[in-house]
Amino acid sequence: MDEKDWTAIQILFQEKNISRASERLYISQPALTYRLKNLEKEFGTKLFFKIKGGIEFTSEGVHLVEYAEEMIKKLQKTKDYMLNIQQDVRGTLRLGVSSNFAQYKLPKILKRFSTQFPNVQFNINTGWSNDIINLLNSATVQLGILRGNYEWYGKKALLHTEKLCLISKKEIKLEELPELPFINYKTDSSLKTLINGWWHDRYSEPPFIMMETDRLETCKEMVKNDLGIAIVPQICLQPSDNLQIHELSYHDGEPVNRYTWLMYNQDSLQLSTVKNFINFLNENPNI
Template identity: 75%
Template sequence: MDEKDWHAIRVLYEEKNITRAAERLYISQPALTYRFKNLEKIFGIRLFFKIKGGIEFTPEGVHLAEYALEMIDKLQRTKDYMLNMQNEVRGTLRLGVSSNFAQYKLPKILKKFSTNYPMVQFNVNTGWSADIMKLLDSSSVQLGILRGNYDWYGIKTLLHKERLCLISKKEIDMENLPNLPFINYKTDSSLKNLINGWWHDRYTEPPQVIMETDRQETCKEMVKNDLGVAILPEICLQPSDNLFTHGLSYKSEEPVFRNTWLMYNKDSLKLSTVNSFIDFLNDHRNL
């Protein structure tokens, strides 16, 4: 087996579908199938079998896939440390970043960092924080930037915090909020729990949900057109939105904050790229 075999098995293990795996690897389906048949001959096993809508790995196939993942990780770590042995800060920085932070904060951060360290390349995965946690746990990324509270056995530092805000096209009476049309959006469980916790602290009646949107930006556009009110993290709001905003607080008058955390393993600090990026984040929190 070589590096190409490891990556082919990894992608198929993730996709559980030959066609989608071939598309991700930018090779033809027959060529990929031929590669797997050769591996089966070499090891004298069956890697997988077909099921409706895709494939399922055999126990032997699962073992080989786990081996491939381990070898990919070891090879990447070796590349990282070999580059780290040189004097200048260079190499690939692997980041897992929560979607909201990636959309509103990360581009400026990466642009500024790359100006200071032009020999550093980026491999960035974005998504919900729960997905970024999985990438951290599997060491697929060196640094994770997550929103919400997640348990982590490594190093965890508070990077950013912002208020949750109720937004509306017109000024409203907060006491009348349960009677107003409310717009929801898909998000991770940590933000849902934060919003629900605040609501139950302030009101005995549930919100009058009239619309479910796919994401926060869609929700905000609906509010801009006076179709209802919504609750969004402050990071999503711009002065140009021309919306009324009301920072949320509990009955105790404690503000409702959404926290953003930087998480990583202690071993990652051996890499100059990681150290430099962490220092840069700490020095440029207001970007």
């Protein structure tokens, strides 16, 4: 087996479908099938079998997938350390970033960092914070930027603090909130918990939810068109939105804050790309 075999078997395991796996690998289905047959011949066993709509791995196949994933990690770690030996700051920085932070903050950060360190490439995974913590735990990424509180036994630093805000097209009274049409959007569990915690602190009756959207930006557009109100993190708001914005606080006056954390393992600091990126974030807190 070589690196191409490891990657092929890993992606096939993720997709459980030869057609989709070949698309992700940018090779033809016959070429992928030929590679897989050679693997089965090399190990003298069936790795998977066909089922309706895709394939299922045998126990031998699952074992080989685990081996492939371990080898991919070891190879990437070796590449990282070999590049780190050189004096220049170069190599690939693997980041896992919460979607909202990736949309509103990350592009400007990466632009300024790449101007300072032009020999650094980026491998970025974005998603909800619970997805990012899984990428960190599996060592798929070297650094994680997560929003909300997650258990992490490595290094952790506060990166960004923002308010949670109620938005509306027209001026409203907070005491009338339970009677107003409320727009929900899909988000991670930590933000849902924060929103629900504030609501239950202030009201005894649930919100009047009249719309569910798949994205925060879609929700914001609905509010812009006066179709309801919403509670959103401050990071997504711009002056050009022309919305009424109320920064939320609990009954005792404490603001409802949303925290963004930088998380990584201590060992990652041995890599010049990681160390310099962390230093860059510390030196530029207001980007």
